[in-house]
Amino acid sequence: MPVAQFTSAEWLALLQHELLLLAAVFFAIGLIDELAIDITYAWLRLTGRAKPAEVGSRGYALQDLSGMAAVFIPAWEEDTVIGPTLAHALASWPQDDVRIYVGCYRNDPATIASVSVAARGDDRIRVVIVGADGPTSKAHCLNRLYQALCDDETRLRAKAHMVVLHDAEDMVDEAALVTLDRAIWHDDFVQLPVMALPQSDSPWIAGHYSDEFAESHAKAMVVRDALGVSVPGAGVGSAIRRPMLDRLARLHAGEPFASASLTEDYELGQRICALGGTGRFLRARTHDGRLVATRAFFPSDLSAAVRQKTRWTHGIALQGWDRLGWRGTLAERWMTLRDRRGPLAALVLAIAYILVLSAILSQVSATAGFVAPLEPSPMLRGLLVFTMFGLVWRLLARGLFTGREYGVKQGLMAVPRVLVSNVIAIMSGRRALAAYWRSLRGAPVVWDKTAHHDHPSLALPKAAYA
Secondary structure: OOHHHOOHHHHHHHHHHHHHHHHHHHHHHHHHHHHHHHHHHHHHHHOOOOOOEEEOOHHHHOOOOOOOEEEEEEOOOOOOOHHHHHHHHHHHOOOOOEEEEEEEEOOOHHHHHHHHHHHOOOOOEEEEEEOOOOOOOHHHHHHHHHHHHHHHHHHHOOOOOEEEEOOOOOEOOOOHHHHHHHHOOOOOEEEOOEEEOOOOOOOOHHHHHHHHHHHHHHHHHHHHHHHOOOOOOOOOOEEEEHHHHHHHHHHOOOOOOOOOOOOHHHHHHHHHHHOOOOEEEOOEEEOOOOEOOEEEOOOOOHHHHHHHHHHHHHHHHHHHHHHHOOOOOHHHHHHHHHHOOHHHHHHHHHHHHHHHHHHHHHHHHHHOOOOOOOOOOHHHHHHHHHHHHHHHHHHHHHHHHHHHHHOHHHHHHHHHHHHHHHHHHHHHHHHHHHHHHHHHOOOOOOOOOOOOOOOHHHHOOHHHOO
């Protein structure tokens, strides 16, 4: 049919066909990428290289450390959760060689008071006041804690052998500190898994974090570790060997943490690798099967989840491209590309959902006889079959990984929660692009933190994490 004779409905069908082809191509590329990760993980499982290390139970957790361990916890407006966090950490880690440095801001008296109450009677907690009104950036607070540690080391004439990073809302694992203490002698950076605990009042928003971390920290991060590429820091359950932290500080005017970065935790692992340091993602289980991991509640409402993921996407995918560039081996660049695909994935997902609605309208119109449906080309038909197979595969994998950590019910819920993950990804991708544009025009980097109201150690029975 000549182009001039196309009706508006036929033009719409043609546009729908081309957009569908575009989305199908990108989905196919993404599925090939995921299948490569799945095949590598399956090979690691078959060869035994993906098997978690085994550590002792409570007796193991009570073992002495091989030196002083400094724990850094930056805190801004965390008076609701910092008390339970410190109480649980002190009870879980009774070793005398632990020093917990909590960074508070001078204009946040409520958090300072909460930390002071928790520190009463236990000299293992050190309250460090940031000499600026908050919030600055999380890295700025961490750099102040580093300075306080250096001052203490000079005064005590004793040096820590590792620094462990945690957030103010974390529930630490009792075996984590000894596990990190043993591992840090072999690598410059060690990252433990993170478990986003399900919340009964937010089965969909908070629950989608459980699904994503269960799969990522049981499969993708295991593959990264096996490939020997850089291990991105999660900001919690991360240990850095003390000499490496000093090395970073010397190279960056005394500040080992990147104050200008929105995701200084992710960047930390990259910078250590760039200096020739070694990183490790360490999965370990106790004799009774408990995963040694940091447990926490993640945002339970849509706006907070979108804000958090906006910061992640902005910092890792957009700002990280500017700050870190592309470097390393082919495997390193592959993982970097996976880390930075967020904005493009959000765009393709948005197009896909629009096409689903458009397809429904087109089918209704075709059924009513208003317009003849445009038949997909053989290439598009083949791509759709492949992507449908890939979608089913991805849903099964998500459900299996979630079910393994949280039980059958959560595993089944993980399948429909993929829709929630996608919607949040689309919304945060759009906001990240807008935020990045503002940063290019000179907008300052500030701590766009998530508000925390509940702590797992108070909300859950001990059996849930012990």
